[in-house]
Amino acid sequence: MTMQAPLDAVRDGAIARLTLNRPDVRNAFDDALIAALIAAVRQAAEDPDVRVLLLTGAGKAFCAGGDLNWMRKMATLTDAENRADAAKLAGMLHAIWSCPKPIVAAVNGDAYAGGMGLLSACDIAMAADNAHFCLSETRLGLLPATISPYVIRAMGERAANRYFLTAERFDAATALRLGLVHEVVPQGGLAAHAEAICRALCANGPGAVQASKRLVRDFAGQPIDPALIADTVERIAAIRSSGEAREGVAAFLEKREPAWRQGA
Structure with missing residues (x-):
């Protein structure tokens, strides 16, 4: 009997499509899914033909958090083993958050616990109108520790x-009102809307998109002081002299498509 892969990872032109593929357990995490996600994100980050990653779930749920059998096993681990196991989940979330390319989360159904961390680590998140959300850890006597840096950034300190x-x-x-997701769309239209967002990202200069992502990561929450202002000057001066910027401006003036948009 062939085992089902925990993650369906397919490159479709400039889009890397990543689908959590454990629908029988509502796409809950286990060791295999965590490892597969880290590997897929890193591979897409290194692939020069990939412009954007699209993350969603198979079946009716986006991600239910940790697999209960996997979590039950943790109770039998030593302290060192538990730390190493938690570090894997933390590493997966950081791999997503720090990916140089934009990641779009299409939240096709419920997102609980670790699933909340997963969507919060992505750059753009949209949800189906029938999706529900829950930071359920305290119900189990647990703590949303590894996901907290990303969730707090996404929904704010007060809501968190x-x-x-x-x-x-x-x-x-409520997720939309809190800023956890950017948009809510009818469930039947989620895939098409996520596709449109991915295509919009692919239409932009790939270097400029990645530099803009770094801009938000580096400047959010920082004081607007002389050092930051100087940094902004350096960044805009550097990108203005890039081949991508020269091509973009020339294409605009010549009323043609820039080279990066052809075939994207």
Whole structure:
């Protein structure tokens, strides 16, 4: 009997499509899925033909967090083994957050616990209108520790303080209001809308997109002081002299498509 791969990873032109593929357990994490996601994200980051990554789930759920059997096993581990296991999940989230290329999350259904961390680590998140969200760790006597840096950035300190503590379940409209997701669309239109966002990203200069992602990572929350202003000057001066920028401006003036957009 052939075992089903925990992650379906396919490159489709400039888009790397990553689908969590454990629908029987609502795409919950285990060691194999964590390792597969890290490998797929790194491979896409290194592939010069990939412009954007699209992450979604198979079946009715996006991701239910940690697999209960996997979590049950943790209770039997030594302290050192538990630390190493937690580091794998933390490493997966950081691989997504730090990927130089944009990652779009199409949240096709419920996102619980680690699934909340997963979508929060992505650059753009949109959800189906029937999706629900929950930071459920405290119900189990656990802590949303490894996901917290990403969730707090996505939904804000005030909202995180409430939902980390209460473990309340909330709907897609609330997720949108909190800023956890950028858009909510009808479930039947989610795939097409996510595709349109990916195509929009592919239409832009790939170097400029990656530099803009770094800009947000580096400058968010920083004081606007002389050092930061000088950094902005250096960055815009450097990109203005790049071949990509010269091609983009020339294409605009000549009323033609830039080279990177052809075939994207």
